[in-house]
Amino acid sequence: MGDLWALVLAFAYVGAVVAVGEGAHRLGLSRPVARKVIHVGVGLWIIGTVLLFESRYLAAVPALVSVAANYVIHRRRLLGSVAAEAENLGTVWFPVSFALLVLFAWDEPAALVGGVLAMTVGDALASTVGLRWGRRQYATLGGRTKSLEGSLAMFGATLLTTLATLWVVAPPLPPAAQAGLAVLAAVAAACAESVGIKGRDNLWVPLGTGLLLWAGLRLFPHLLPGLGAGAALSAAIGLLAWWKRSLSPSGTLGAILTGTPLFGLGGWAGGLALVAFFVSGSALSHLFRDRKAPVEADFAKTGTRDLGQALANGGVAAAAAVGYAVSGDPAWMGAVLGGIAAASADTWATELGVLSRTAPRMVTTFREVPPGTSGAVSLTGTLAGLGGAALVGLVAALADPVWWRLMPWVAAAGIAGAFADSLLGATVQAVYWCPRCGKETERTLHGCGSTTRLHRGLPAVSNDLVNLAATLVGAAAGFLAV
Ligand SMILES: [Zn+2]
Known part of the structure; x- marks a missing residue:
């Protein structure tokens, strides 16, 4: 009634x-x-x-x-x-x-x-x-x-x-x-x-x-204090990065989606490792702007990161943080840090590798290619990548000393991820050709304004997808090494 x-x-x-x-x-x-x-x-x-x-x-x-x-x-x-x-x-x-x-x-x-x-x-x-x-x-x-x-x-x-x-x-x-x-x-x-x-x-x-x-x-009342703090911290960092033009509005959303689980479930080690990757990558992209400008016009990524890039770089690590919270197994923390280290290694290698004084070589054929070519590696880039990966391991260890023993594995996982990135970039990643400038680019619309056509690789394999695969390799390496 x-x-x-x-x-x-x-x-x-x-x-x-x-x-x-x-x-x-x-x-x-x-x-x-x-x-x-x-x-x-x-x-x-x-x-x-x-x-x-x-x-x-x-x-x-x-x-x-x-x-x-x-x-x-x-x-x-x-x-x-x-x-x-x-x-x-x-x-x-x-x-x-x-x-x-x-x-x-x-x-x-x-x-x-x-x-x-x-x-x-x-x-x-x-x-x-x-x-x-x-x-x-x-x-x-x-x-x-x-x-x-x-x-x-x-x-x-x-x-x-x-x-x-x-x-x-x-x-x-x-x-x-x-x-x-x-x-x-x-x-x-x-x-x-x-x-x-x-x-x-x-x-x-x-x-x-x-x-x-x-x-x-x-389902997870015991995780709420950490997740709430993670959401607040990542939203604050995302908004600051938007204001500084390091993130687009959609990239800010991506920072919140990846930062909340990493801070909330991966603790200070996971959260600060992400911040170290993000801040160092943004700083490096602003450094040597003049010397990198001609090469960067050909990259898919620009200084301002969007949702796809944020998820490609941090999504695997965020998922691994969920695995860590559910299982409590330190191997999942190895995956968290390995995934972030791979993203960091790739970013450092890309940002600093273009400054190499000698021409880079294709990872598959070892043929000399112009700087910025997808799949190209150089000694400068590889050392820079190692630095980017080691930074992630170092910050995680400083944030929580129990992760000191992971540091060499994190650096190795990062390099493995960056190597996978180059290998995929040389083989399956979609690389386009600008007929007006006569050169390779990752962009479907070249910096010169001309539309490009597929030159090699598979059309469905974007730069973001390759980054995602590379962080997956880094996370798997980190998981197995621990
Ligand atoms: Zn062009």
Whole structure:
């Protein structure tokens, strides 16, 4: 009986919120504000849902009905207050995510409420702040324009709503874990929102945030203090690197995705090893700019790293950090450091190898080739690579002395990875030919503006894929050596 009254109340409440928003719009309230009133008002129904319903299936009914109703309203443009471009299905994705969270996360009310409030309060505040105070704009992966100020508002609002939700629901969790979970959820919500695919924010923000809250409460409560600190640290470093133009906005996302598990699960050794690789690589790319400029025009990578490069360089190590947290086996730490050492060795070899006074040679044929050729090696580059790998091992050992014994293996794993990188670069990596300049390049569009054609290798094997494979070799070598 209680659930039937809850159903009646649900339809009455949602109908009243929509009527108020639509009525105010017809009386002159602007569409964005009216839409936001409805968005926030309907989203707050999650609190009524959790308090009034017994059955998760009946609790999902109003949302499921809204999916169908909103689709018809959207297509026929029945309500002026929520009308949007045809491809913006935000009003349909909103109840879809609401229903999915109710069905999936019903046994963790904090996850359910936190996820929906991230979308309801966070998203509304982010777009308001972005429109009013957004100065530092960026292009999202979904081809929209968002602002850093809006993303920070999303972070702040989700942090506060999650902390408040956890305080009210009071799951059995120590304060440090609650704080860690709130930071993790807020970073996740800001990242999901920053991807910026039209209307889909209403799907990915609540689902991503809610499922992360559910998993944190259910699966890894003991890891939350570390992961929260890892998310905060990597977000801060990522934003600093964006400001310094070492990372593109998508590269900042990549830094958070790889840095959070490395700091949170790999400890200071894993986290600082990543920072050592990243800071040294960025510094080296700024050094000797004039001497490297003519060669760098041919490389796929530029000084500013994007999401693909961040994942290619740090993804394997981040996955190994998860393995380390799950198993506690030091071999996984060998894989973490081996993967980062391979990325570092390759970066150092590339950045400093171009300064070699003698011509480099192809790793497969030992034929002399021009500097910067994919698959070319030189003594200068190899020594630089060894330095880059040794730095990673050294920083990890200084961060946590138990890893001193790993240092030679980390250096060796890094060199193995860099060698794999050269070997793949010489054989399967896609290398293009610029007809105007008459030379090899990793770019499909050459620095001169001319389009290039495939010269050797396989078209699907990009520079990022080769880097990923090289870090996998480094991680495997590190894993086996320990
Ligand atoms: Zn050219």
